[in-house]
Amino acid sequence: MSRSRAWAGWGAGLGALLALGAAGAAQPVPDRIWPVRPEQPVVCFWRDDKLAAFSLTIDDNHVQDHAFWLEAGAARGWRWTWFIIAGRVGKPGPWGTWDNWRALRAAGHDVQSHSMYHLDPRQAEPLNIEQEYAEAQRLIEQQIPGARCLTLAYPNGYVPPNDADLAARYYLACRGVKGMPNPPCGLSYREVNSVSAAAGFAEPETHWASFAGYLNPARPGKYRGWYCCHFHGLTDDLKTRVKEMLAILERHQAEVWVAPFREVAQYGQQRDAAVLTVREGPENGLLVELTDGLSDASFDQPLTIKVRLPDEWDSALAGQGEQALPLQLIPHEGALYALVPVVPDRGPVELLWVKAKE
Numbered sequence: 321m322s323r324s325r326a327w328a329g330w331g332a333g334l335g336a337l338l339a340l341g342a343a344g345a346a347q348p349v350p351d352r353i354w355p356v357r358p359e360q361p362v363v364c365f366w367r368d369d370k371l372a373a374f375s376l377t378i379d380d381n382h383v384q385d386h387a388f389w390l391e392a393g394a395a396r397g398w399r400w401t402w403f404i405i406a407g408r409v410g411k412p413g414p415w416g417t418w419d420n421w422r423a424l425r426a427a428g429h430d431v432q433s434h435s436m437y438h439l440d441p442r443q444a445e446p447l448n449i450e451q452e453y454a455e456a457q458r459l460i461e462q463q464i465p466g467a468r469c470l471t472l473a474y475p476n477g478y479v480p481p482n483d484a485d486l487a488a489r490y491y492l493a494c495r496g497v498k499g500m501p502n503p504p505c506g507l508s509y510r511e512v513n514s515v516s517a518a519a520g521f522a523e524p525e526t527h528w529a530s531f532a533g534y535l536n537p538a539r540p541g542k543y544r545g546w547y548c549c550h551f552h553g554l555t556d557d558l559k560t561r562v563k564e565m566l567a568i569l570e571r572h573q574a575e576v577w578v579a580p581f582r583e584v585a586q587y588g589q590q591r592d593a594a595v596l597t598v599r600e601g602p603e604n605g606l607l608v609e610l611t612d613g614l615s616d617a618s619f620d621q622p623l624t625i626k627v628r629l630p631d632e633w634d635s636a637l638a639g640q641g642e643q644a645l646p647l648q649l650i651p652h653e654g655a656l657y658a659l660v661p662v663v664p665d666r667g668p669v670e671l672l673w674v675k676a677k678e
Contacts, residue, residue: 350544354652361627363594368624370577372534373546373584377401379434383416385554401581403434403473406456418463425464430580433457435475449481453490470618471582484510492618493585504544518549521565535575586621605672612664622661629656633673640669
């Protein structure tokens with residue numbers, strides 16, 4: 321079979337979206353790809369070849385709700401994103417202490433920037449907008465060991481004096497507050513849309529804010545997109561809504577990738593810039609290389625590669641350098657496929673066909 325072949329990423333037709341790239345041209349709604357030959361591996365649109373992505377974010381600290389969110393996440397193995405007002409941590413009010421935020425990160429959740437002071441004019445020495453962005457990032461990474469503050473929720477939504485060009489100096493994606501779907505193709509990472517308090521999530525599919533359309537090919541513009549929502553403080557009614565929403569997601573967990581905002585933003589941009597090349601390899605396997613041309617310091621999210629196994633083999637092994645890579649085997653229409661998580665720009669990946677049963 322051919323041993324030298326390149327596959328350009330999903331964003332090739334858009335010119336490959338980069339960090340905070342502007343929205344691209346409209347594209348056909350992407351569907352799952354099932355390669356017909358082993359030498360035709362592809363990058364899956366979302367991790368583990370899920371149909372859609374979902375991120376739940378919380379703004380403005382609200383330490384009083386931490387126990388609720390921690391329990392909801394732990395019960396399902398899901399992780400949320402807190403966009404915190406960094407300069408208010410430790411102050412009287414619902415802002416929490418740095419120990420609270422360290423505990424959230426230790427539990428697997430993500431802590432990101434909602435600016436330094438949320439443009440509060442009452443500050444004795446108000447900061448300019450670049451200082452609001454930069455100082456929050458610096459403080460979060462300083463106070464939370466291992467934190468990677470790479471995304472921002474604009475203070476007050478994306479209105480002046482917010483500035484996407486300045487934000488791009490520090491962050492790889494920014495979230496606004498427009499309650500609109502994030503389309504599967506052509507998304508601008510300068511202002512990712514987000515539905516306030518997940519309003520309309522459980523409505524019938526014809527409702528503009530319903531989640532159901534993200535899983536229905538008949539809903540272009542939503543199908544295979546990224547649903548993002550944001551909450552502030554919780555009331556009893558909102559807690560009930562959250563529980564109903566998470567129950568719906570649980571019923572569709574085989575089809576939805578639930579992940580922190582940063583990870584989805586990384587995956588989407590890396591996927592759109594990805595180039596997957598098949599190199600000369602062993603006779604009983606493949607040697608592939610995945611690159612994306614993005615900054616490895618910020619873009620290091622594993623992308624899922626899908627490869628069809630030859631009919632005479634029933635399992636596979638994967639490795640990148642000295643590291644063994646986990647893989648999933650997925651049957652589809654009489655064929656067997658491997659899903660392999662690969663971080664771009666870390667060298668060739670060797671796939672070996674093996675016999676699970678002799």
